[in-house]
Amino acid sequence: MRSARVLKSLVQFACVAVTAIWSANAAGEDGCLYADNVESTSFSGCSNDPLHLGSQPAVLASIKAFALNGVPVSFIGCREAPFLTRPGKDPFSRSYEILYPLGQKSVESYLPPITHELAHVFQSELAGGIAKLRLETISLQRELGADFLAGVIFKNASNVEAVKFQTTVALMSLYRELDENAHGTPVQRNAAFRSGVYLKFSDFDRDLKKANDEFQQNRYATIALRP
């Protein structure tokens, strides 16, 4: 009798847990890399790059550094949306959409999260697409990896001034922290970003793929252990 009650509560607990996981995924809270173009269609007031972020010099420099020039990436600004990357609408060709919320105080304040999103495009291209990347990595791994790559880019490619470094770090850790398990804690995100900024890029032949391997193989596990 007692074991039946225990079993019943275990089943109830499992159902609640499964529902919670499903809700988190449905809300896209397992990071900002979305699996498809459908789950995020409900964002409102979207239009094609109203802030012209796609032609900002720092964004163009990032695209060049990530060697994404031949990869179709659309920027879409929405009245209400988190920063996120998702596949383009055509399921038969590999393309990407980066969504951003309107209303940030300056174009500069978009650069850290946009660079982070471009890092997801880079990771996806290395893996052979978003679906494969999501299969091969857990959310924390690709999110901290994107923060690391953003750090490498800021220091070596997009010429963001050193005086803005602290602001940038603060923005990186504040942005979209609805679920710390998905993106990492502010301490972990700072550590990943700084690890990229202070990477001696020349030791890796100034090759972002090699830098990415260094992070995934040698640095991620240590940073993920931080509180």
Ligand SMILES: [Zn+2]
């Ligand atoms: Zn992300």
